[in-house]
Amino acid sequence: MSDISSTKLNTQQGSVSILALLAMMLLLALGGTMLSVSSAEVRTAASFRDGVAAQYAAEAGAKKALLALSTNNGTLPETIHNQPLGPGIPGTYTVTVEKQGINRVITATGTVGNASRQVIMEIAPETVYDFAAYSDKDMTLGLNIINGSVGSNQDINFTALTRVNGDAIAHGRVRLHTGFNDIRGRIMDSKSESAPPYLPLPTFIREDYKNGERLPGSWFSSIKLDNKIYYHDDNISFGASTISGPGIIYATGNITIGFATIKNNVILISEKDIIVPALASINNTALVARENIEIWISDFNGSAVAGGTIFAPVNFMAHPPAKSNYNVTKNPYIPKPPLWVPERVKVGYWNNLKLSN
Numbered sequence: 001m002s003d004i005s006s007t008k009l010n011t012q013q014g015s016v017s018i019l020a021l022l023a024m025m026l027l028l029a030l031g032g033t034m035l036s037v038s039s040a041e042v043r044t045a046a047s048f049r050d051g052v053a054a055q056y057a058a059e060a061g062a063k064k065a066l067l068a069l070s071t072n073n074g075t076l077p078e079t080i081h082n083q084p085l086g087p088g089i090p091g092t093y094t095v096t097v098e099k100q101g102i103n104r105v106i107t108a109t110g111t112v113g114n115a116s117r118q119v120i121m122e123i124a125p126e127t128v129y130d131f132a133a134y135s136d137k138d139m140t141l142g143l144n145i146i147n148g149s150v151g152s153n154q155d156i157n158f159t160a161l162t163r164v165n166g167d168a169i170a171h172g173r174v175r176l177h178t179g180f181n182d183i184r185g186r187i188m189d190s191k192s193e194s195a196p197p198y199l200p201l202p203t204f205i206r207e208d209y210k211n212g213e214r215l216p217g218s219w220f221s222s223i224k225l226d227n228k229i230y231y232h233d234d235n236i237s238f239g240a241s242t243i244s245g246p247g248i249i250y251a252t253g254n255i256t257i258g259f260a261t262i263k264n265n266v267i268l269i270s271e272k273d274i275i276v277p278a279l280a281s282i283n284n285t286a287l288v289a290r291e292n293i294e295i296w297i298s299d300f301n302g303s304a305v306a307g308g309t310i311f312a313p314v315n316f317m318a319h320p321p322a323k324s325n326y327n328v329t330k331n332p333y334i335p336k337p338p339l340w341v342p343e344r345v346k347v348g349y350w351n352n353l354k355l356s357n
Contacts, residue, residue: 050115057110061093126344148319202335
């Protein structure tokens with residue numbers, strides 16, 4: 001009797017031991033899984049932390065380059081390669097700068113551990129190309145609708161019935177000669193509390209353009225400029241024709257645009273006057289004259305820049321959107337402003353990229 005009881009007791013003890021062993025194995029398996037999950041979470045957290053730090057490093061590099069370009073007239077005075085963030089701070093940044101016309105493209109790469117992030121930023125100085133029209137001497141406007149700002153290093157005269165959906169800024173005076181002009185933005189001139197500064201005009205020399213392809217003196221057919229420079233050593237006139245950019249046309253004499261369509265990032269440069277007598281359609285175009293510009297009864301969307309006066313009666317005028325204007329000003333042969341002013345630098349776009357981790 002006692003032997004049978006003893007046998008039953010031993011059987012029960014063996015069953016309990018097997019269950020305990022299985023439970024321990026299960027707990028060990030769960031513990032290993034949890035340890036693996038915890039390790040993965042730690043790695044993920046570390047990777048995320050390094051990625052955020054790398055983004056900050058890239059932004060620090062971009063901002064350092066922005067400051068350097070602003071204070072060194074658009075040039076980077078020294079190479080920025082694997083620059084440490086600071087004593088005891090992990091991470092480095094590398095910066096490159098590409099020139100595109102008057103624009104600069106900053107590419108800054110930040111690295112922390114195995115994580116890399118990149119910031120790409122396009123910037124440009126504030127120049128006369130930011131205005132629908134800008135003259136070094138007096139400007140006269142009448143019977144216009146202008147979507148954009150106008151400026152002059154001397155006076156702006158509004159004769160009658162002009163609406164400006166933007167600013168009127170003159171280093172001299174802004175004069176409204178009748179009560180039928182409407183300036184929707186700021187009026188700033190020498191009498192303002194904060195007088196606007198003299199804004200330098202772009203400079204250009206003939207030798208930069210004279211090796212371009214030749215154009216005849218009169219043009220009455222369509223032409224695609226194909227991102228080239230065209231040169232004419234005299235006056236040039238465009239009749240009922242279509243000129244498509246991107247590209248540049250340079251003339252040593254006057255440029256006359258009559259009944260023509262000019263579009264898609266064209267830059268017209270004259271050593272004398274640019275004259276638009278009537279019914280032209282000009283879109284995303286920069287007109288740059290060493291002397292005067294006249295625009296009559298036309299649709300103009302671009303930047304008119306004159307070293308002399310601007311006279312523009314009876315027009316619909318506009319300044320192109322920022323992105324379109326950047327496409328014009330990034331042309332490597334656009335006449336460039338002589339100086340960058342640190343407080344007057346614009347950011348065109350800012351892209352963030354993840355390179356690793």
